[in-house]
Amino acid sequence: MKKIQLGNNGPLVSKLGLGCMRMSSVWGSKAQDETESIATIQAALDNGINFLNTGDFYGAGHNELLVGKAIKGRRDDAFISVKFGAIFHNGQWLGLDLRPMAIKNFINYSLVRLGIDNIDLYQPCRMDGSVPVEDIIGTVADLVKEGKVRHIGVSEITAEQLRAANNAYPISALEIGYSLADRQIEADLLPTAKELGISVVAFANTAEGLLTGDMKAPLAADDYHNHFSRFQGDNLVKNLEKVEVLKSIAADKGVTPTQLAIAWVNLQGEHIMPLVSMSRRTRLPENIAAMNITFSDSEWETLNREFAPGAILGGTYLQR
Numbered sequence: 001m002k003k004i005q006l007g008n009n010g011p012l013v014s015k016l017g018l019g020c021m022r023m024s025s026v027w028g029s030k031a032q033d034e035t036e037s038i039a040t041i042q043a044a045l046d047n048g049i050n051f052l053n054t055g056d057f058y059g060a061g062h063n064e065l066l067v068g069k070a071i072k073g074r075r076d077d078a079f080i081s082v083k084f085g086a087i088f089h090n091g092q093w094l095g096l097d098l099r100p101m102a103i104k105n106f107i108n109y110s111l112v113r114l115g116i117d118n119i120d121l122y123q124p125c126r127m128d129g130s131v132p133v134e135d136i137i138g139t140v141a142d143l144v145k146e147g148k149v150r151h152i153g154v155s156e157i158t159a160e161q162l163r164a165a166n167n168a169y170p171i172s173a174l175e176i177g178y179s180l181a182d183r184q185i186e187a188d189l190l191p192t193a194k195e196l197g198i199s200v201v202a203f204a205n206t207a208e209g210l211l212t213g214d215m216k217a218p219l220a221a222d223d224y225h226n227h228f229s230r231f232q233g234d235n236l237v238k239n240l241e242k243v244e245v246l247k248s249i250a251a252d253k254g255v256t257p258t259q260l261a262i263a264w265v266n267l268q269g270e271h272i273m274p275l276v277s278m279s280r281r282t283r284l285p286e287n288i289a290a291m292n293i294t295f296s297d298s299e300w301e302t303l304n305r306e307f308a309p310g311a312i313l314g315g316t317y318l319q320r
Contacts, residue, residue, distance in 0.1 A: 001048030002291065004273050006121070007172035008197040010151060013079045015266065016291050017051035018044045019203055019277035020067055024059025025091070031059060032279040034066060041070035043281045045077045047288060053175070053201070053275055055083035055125060056110045064113035072115060081121040081201070082110050083155055083175070098124055098131040100139040107148055121173060123153035133161055137168035144169075153201070159192040166196050173199045175275070180246070180264055180307040181207035181230075181239075182316070187309070194271065202268075203275040206261045208316045210239060213247045213257035229314030238313055245306045249299055259286060263293035264303060 002015040023037040041052065052071070054063045064082070071078045084106045087094040103124075110119060122143065124136055143149040154165050155175035165171050174193050176185055182204065193200055206212050208225060215225075217236045225231040230239060243257065250257045265274045276287050295303070 001288070004199060004270065006151060006199045007170065010172045010199070011079065011120070013051045013273070014049045015273055016049050016288065017053055017081075017201060017273050017275040018049050019275045020052055020054045020063055021058045022277045023066055023279045024063040026058055031062065036281070037066055037279050038070045040279055040281050040284070041067065042074075043284055045071075045074065047284060049284075049288075050077060050079045051081065051201075051273065051275075052078050053081045053083075053203075055086070056106055056113075057084075057086040057088055057125075060088065061109065061113050064110055068113055068115040075116055079120045080114060080116065081123070081153065081173075081175075082114075082119050083123055083125040084110070085124045085126070096124075096126065096128050096130060098127065098136050100131075100135060103136070103139045104143070107143055111148065118148050118150055120150045121153045122149040122151075123155050123173075123175065126156040127154075127161055133164040134168045137165045137171075141169040159188040162189065162192055162196070162198070166198065171196070171198050173201050175201040175203065177204040177316075178202035178265055178268075178272075179205050179207045179211060180261055180303060181210055181312040183307070183309040194269070198271075200269075200272045201275050202265050202272055203277075204316070205265045205274050205276060206258055207312070210312070210316075211243060211246060211257055211261040213243060213250070215240065215243070228316045230312065230316050232314065235313040242306055242311060245302065249302065253293070253299075255290070255293060256286065259290035259293060260303075262287060262290035263295070266291055266293075267295070 003012040004015045005012055023032045025031045052067055054067050085096045085098050087097050122140055140149060140152050151172040152169055153173040154171055209215055217240055219225055219231055246257045246260055250260045262274050
C-alpha cells in the first residue's frame with residue numbers, strides 16, 4: 001500500500017483510509033455485524049491500510065469500542081483518527097460542544113474506549129463559531145503537550161477557518177467530502193490546504209451512493225437518501241444521466257463505477273487520501289484495486305467535463 005505524508009514533516013500513513021463510521025448505528029441505521037466489522041478492520045491492517053477513522057459520537061461510543069477491540073495487541077499497526085464535538089441524544093443531533101472543558105473531557109473517554117494511551121490524529125468534527133478557532137485548536141495543542149494527542153486535524157471547515165487553525169498550531173490533515181459529484185472545495189479550500197502543506201482526507205467518494213451505478217429513480221419512500229436534495233425528483237433523474245457516463249467508462253475499463261470514483265479522488269494529488277467506508281472484508285480487494293486505476297487523457301477529460309463543478313444538482317450536506 002502506497003504511503004502519504006500527513007502535513008509538513010508529518011507521519012506516513014496509507015494512501016487509502018478506512019472509514020469505520022458505518023459499522024455502528026448512525027442516523028438511525030443498524031449496527032453491522034460486530035465480528036465481521038472487527039475482521040474487516042484487521043484485514044485492512046493486514047493489507048497495509050493503517051489509517052482508521054472514527055468519531056466519539058459514532059454510535060454513542062460504540063465505534064471507538066469496536067476499533068479498540070480490532071487493534072488490541074497491534075496498536076503499532078494502526079493510525080487512529082478521531083473526531084469530536086458532536087452532541088446527540090437518542091440518535092438526534094443537538095449541536096456542537098467545542099468548549100475547552102468539553103474537549104478535555106471527550107478525549108479521556110475516547111482513550112478508555114479505544115484502549116490506547118494517545119490518539120494519532122484528533123480533530124473537531126466541524127466548527128460553528130460558538131468557540132474561537134484558536135481556543136479549540138489551542139486546547140488540542142495542550143493535549144499534544146500532555147502526550148494524549150500526536151497530531152491535530154480539522155474537518156468540514158472553511159478556508160478562512162483552516163488558516164486560523166493552522167496559525168494556532170500546525171494542522172496535519174483536513175477531512176472533507178470530495179468526489180466527482182462534490183467539487184466545490186476546489187475553488188478555495190483545496191488550494192488553501194495545498195498552500196499550507198496540509199493533507200486532505202477525502203470522504204464520501206461515491207457521493208452517498210450516487211456514483212456506485214446501483215441507484216435507480218424513484219427511490220423507495222423509506223430510503224434515507226430522500227433527505228438530500230440530490231436524490232429528490234428531477235434532480236435524481238438528471239444526476240443519474242450523468243452517472244451513465246461513469247458507468248460506460250467503467251464498463252470499457254472492466255472495473256466498477258465505485259472503483260472509478262475512488263480512483264478519480266486518488267489521482268487528484270499525492271497529498272489526497274480517499275477515505276472509504278466498508279464493513280465487510282469482501283469489499284477490500286475492490287477498493288484496494290481502485291488505487292491502481294489510471295485514466296487516459298480522453299477519459300480524464302470526459303469525466304472532468306461531464307462532472308464539472310455544479311453539474312450534479314442538489315447536495316448531500318445537511319445543515320445542522
